[in-house]
Amino acid sequence: MLVRCLYASRILKTQSPATLRAILQSSRKNNTKNGITGVLVATDDSFIQVLEGGRAQVCQTYNQIAQDKRHSSVTILSFEEIAQRSFEGWSMGEVTTHQLNPTVLLKHSATLHIDPLMMTGAAVLALLHEIVSSGTVVCGNSTRGKRG
């Protein structure tokens, strides 16, 4: 059985690019082992992450992430059973909102500063689909070859 977990959180003000690199490195290693795929989006002050995979694996990973001191206000935006994955191309794809064409953001947000903690889960998921379509997601250890 497959599930999708979408959450958002606040990036700590003291965070450095090295922290994001470290997060992605361990995410890709663990997620490849656990059959989890997804995308991590970093805005100026927030993370948005979607995790897809088996229910036990996704829940275990989410519980670990929620306790991680490198972010705060970790908030589930949606959790659902899915027939198939939508973010299957990445053990953990990455994108920062700076890399995005502003029109992608404006399609789903009132301003260019998106605040996922103030948006509905459906709107954030739609934004993620749009980001994937825009081809801006960077691959780590892709689960099935390079994409985006």
Ligand SMILES: Cc1cc2nc3c(=O)[nH]c(=O)nc-3n(C[C@H](O)[C@H](O)[C@H](O)COP(=O)(O)O)c2cc1C
């Ligand atoms: C925003 C954010 C996203 C994360 N995403 C993942 C993830 O997708 N998979 C994962 O295993 N760990 C993720 N982590 C890291 C976990 O919280 C935890 O540090 C890691 O799983 C510990 O594994 P390690 O001992 O192998 O480094 C994330 C952390 C943060 C702050």
